[in-house]
Amino acid sequence: MHYFVTGAAGFIGSNLCDRLLELGHTVTGFDNFSTGQERFLDKSAGHPNFRTVRGDLYEDRAGLTKAMEGAGFVFHLAANADVRFGTQHPRRDLEQNTIVTWNVLESMRELGIKSIGFSSTGSVYGEPAVHPTPEGAPFPIQTSLYGASKLACEGLLQAYAEGFGFQSYIFRFVSILGERYSHGHVFDFYRQLLKDPARLHILGNGKQRKSYLYIQDCVDAMLTAVSHPVSVGIFNLGTDEYCEVADSAHWIVSRLGLKPSFTYGGGERGWIGDSPFIFLDCNRIRSLGWKPKLTIREAVERTVDYLAANRWLLESR
């Protein structure tokens, strides 16, 4: 199969490309390298079945269509992935997530490509009333521009399934950890500790309960899902556990052999739109035979080890 992967130079995209190539597939990786890293594609780049196309999904749909020619399946992972600064850039999620996803769907439609896997987010549940939160939880209320834009994208994928016979796989991720992780609390904490190993400041009261998933488990889950035919397939992807942010902070400093003093920003949420409790019911994807191999703590520790071995990444942003 020839896969087209948007956001191919990103954290999840590059790991997915590597895996698809290992499995013998052909991959076209598309990225504008605005947040993607060329080095994340070092492994894929040498592979005879891999091709990179540099392009912009928002600005140049004709270029996108051209790059997509010949593909049979699209993984659309490119996005503004930062939930935190939405209110400072209120157009960013509209452009980079909603409109870009429409562009991807239209290019697919033009070319007659009808299968898509999409990186949504557990953030579409807002602040859910039910934990663990199943895919059919009560109709949520959005609390961030990021979540709202991902919800908009989900709606587009669903409408294209109904209207144009697409097969739409929608993945509602918890936060993903592991090799090439380049964004999120482990990254932020590590960078703080490099600057001052004696102090760690945590946004919110540290009691936010979050779930995390290891990148290879995430890739396993996506590939498990897309091997089952659907019209619209919505899958929560996470572990069957959660931790407090402060727990995670302790695992991180312990892995680094540090004993900083902790300070807290206070409040139940780390920022506007932060969900104080994310914990997804993943029975649907588990019923297809998938299960995660790493616990949250193991995933956090692998992430710390990866960042320790890749200091360039901490300095790159």
Next chain:
Amino acid sequence: MHYFVTGAAGFIGSNLCDRLLELGHTVTGFDNFSTGQERFLDKSAGHPNFRTVRGDLYEDRAGLTKAMEGAGFVFHLAANADVRFGTQHPRRDLEQNTIVTWNVLESMRELGIKSIGFSSTGSVYGEPAVHPTPEGAPFPIQTSLYGASKLACEGLLQAYAEGFGFQSYIFRFVSILGERYSHGHVFDFYRQLLKDPARLHILGNGKQRKSYLYIQDCVDAMLTAVSHPVSVGIFNLGTDEYCEVADSAHWIVSRLGLKPSFTYGGGERGWIGDSPFIFLDCNRIRSLGWKPKLTIREAVERTVDYLAANRWLLESR
């Protein structure tokens, strides 16, 4: 209060403008007159507290901001309201609904206007599993580009409430009937019967179950809702009954004194994305003291009478 109404020359918009003026408010009506009718504003136009601004919400946000200055509350009713032809114009709902709604919210934010009422739709429930469908029904799957775009708008209103302290009133309408109705099955049936009073063709099998609400009841409900402070207020607006499309067809021909033979397109749905059963649980708005004054049959008959007295409208599209 100074209200800014988008889609002011539309069916719902023009009726709302009339009512707001009757209640002593100041109204700026904004429309591009692409589907809005100048004649719908005949009554408002003479009022000293009314002003029309012709402008385009998609093309000219600066003009929108300028027109909105001085308003304290925005009713954003402008939209592509046609669910049926989404697949023939897949960008229309994205532009006219999603992006335009973002434009309206941003202009409000620039001006410090923080209260908005928005015309969403029962179509955001897709094909719901629960009837009557409450606002907190299970997380739906979209079946039309129209529904998907309205869902995207709802998410934006919710994120602006959380992120910027907006008060967002979201109205999930069933189909609205009554004076200035210019779009939908009564319109289509009437026009068919003008052409050939002996035949009426119905899309689908005629057994689609739908709920309808009379325009003045709809305006009552919106004004009831916005008199109660909220951060995010989501309100289903409909009657506590539904009818089959074929029932409605019989009421229409009977009101017109015709006895046509009926033919059916067949199938459970009239078109792609048509929901075979729309019936909303309206307990939330009813708990605020609102109730509809007209039954569905009465609303259908008033609509027929209105169209009979306004043949120009049937010929205008």
